[in-house]
Amino acid sequence: GQQLNQSPQSMFIQEGEDVSMNCTSSSIFNTWLWYKQEPGEGPVLLIALYKAGELTSNGRLTAQFGITRKDSFLNISASIPSDVGIYFCAGPEENNNDMRFGAGTRLTVKP
Amino acid sequence: SQTIHQWPATLVQPVGSPLSLECTVEGTSNPNLYWYRQAAGRGLQLLFYSIGIDQISSEVPQNLSASRPQDRQFILSSKKLLLSDSGFYLCAWAGGAGVNEQFFGPGTRLTVL
Numbered sequence: 001g002q003q004l005n006q007s008p009q010s011m012f013i014q015e016g017e018d019v020s021m022n023c024t025s026s027s028i029f030n031t032w033l034w035y036k037q038e039p040g041e042g043p044v045l046l047i048a049l050y051k052a053g054e055l056t057s058n059g060r061l062t063a064q065f066g067i068t069r070k071d072s073f074l075n076i077s078a079s080i081p082s083d084v085g086i087y088f089c090a091g092p093e094e095n096n097n098d099m100r101f102g103a104g105t106r107l108t109v110k111p
Numbered sequence: 112s113q114t115i116h117q118w119p120a121t122l123v124q125p126v127g128s129p130l131s132l133e134c135t136v137e138g139t140s141n142p143n144l145y146w147y148r149q150a151a152g153r154g155l156q157l158l159f160y161s162i163g164i165d166q167i168s169s170e171v172p173q174n175l176s177a178s179r180p181q182d183r184q185f186i187l188s189s190k191k192l193l194l195s196d197s198g199f200y201l202c203a204w205a206g207g208a209g210v211n212e213q214f215f216g217p218g219t220r221l222t223v224l
Contacts, residue, residue, distance in 0.1 A: 031211040042117075042201050042215035043155075088154065092211050099213060103154040 006089050006102030013079055014110050021105040022073040023089030029100075032065050032072035033090040037104070043088055047074070069094075079109045113138035117202050117216040124223055130175075130189040132219050134202030137183065142204040144185040145213060146177055149199040161185060197223045 005024045013019060023032070031050055035043035047058050049065035049072060056063055062075045072091075076083055089102040114137045124130060136142055146158040157170045159177035167177050174193060178186045185202060202216040 033212060035215075040218070040220070042203075042218045045212055045214060048212050090213075099157070099211070101155045106152075 004089055004091070004100050004102040006105055008105060009103070010106040010108070012108045012110065015079060015081060017079055019076040019079055019083070019107060020073060021087060022071060023102050024071040025091075025093075025100070026070065028069045028094040029072075029091040030069075030094050031091050032063070034061075034063050034072070034074045035088040035090060036085045037088065038085045046087075076107075079107075081109050081111050083107060084109050113204070113214065115202060115204055115214060115216040117200075117219050119219060120217065121220045122222070124192050124221065126194055126223055127191050130187070130192050130196070130221070132187040132200055132202075132221075134185040134187075134216055135183055136185075136204045139183070139204065139206065141182060142206060144179065145203040145205070146185065146187050147201040147203065149201060149218075151198075155201065159187070192223045194223050197221055 007022060034047045036046050037043040046061055047056050047063040049056055049063055052065055052069050053067050054065040060077045064073055066072055072089055084107055086104040086106050088104045090099055092099050116135050118133055143162050145160045147155040148158055149155050158175060159167055159169055161167050161179045164179055164182055175189050198221060200219045200221055203213040205213045
């Protein structure tokens with residue numbers, strides 16, 4: 001199915017740096033979900049957003065549901081080596097409720 | 112609490128052989144169930160989803176099929192594997208109508224030689 005536009009595709013950062021990634025769509029979403037996938041494992045749900053403008057934190061992670069309902073971003077503060085993985089955005093479209101996934105942002109953290 | 116299991120964890124099969132991957136969910140009833148395939152370094156491709164026993168919807172035409180013989184069991188099958196069937200297969204569950212969060216199993220790594 002159609003994927004969300006997720007960027008950047010990959011990031012190489014130094015431990016301690018902050019990270020920001022985002023997801024955009026041409027259609028309106030009811031919910032935004034952010035997942036993390038480590039090598040050889042299934043994605044794990046990090047944050048779920050339900051309302052436009054909502055800002056939600058989970059430890060060092062913060063995600064926001066865009067006001068237009070067509071975008072979302074995920075920030076990671078003070079990155080650590082265990083933040084390494086692929087981060088996916090996902091959500092159901094308003095009109096058909098089909099779940100869409102971004103292509104993922106591959107994060108590498110150098111100690 | 113809910114848990115989701117997949118087996119086997121890894122599988123190496125020759126071209127033309129059959130396939131059966133199993134997914135089971137514990138701790139919830141009447142979940143929506145999903146099969147995804149993930150190619151190396153790529154995003155998730157939805158293959159099948161099910162809203163109830165024997166109710167299967169296919170998202171892409173292919174030589175794979177899915178079945179849901181019990182409420183919390185979802186099976187992915189093939190009669191004859193192709194090289195292009197190699198990938199990482201993920202099962203997921205969601206709480207039903209109106210619940211959007213999907214929770215994924217640990218995955219099965221399939222290599223077709």
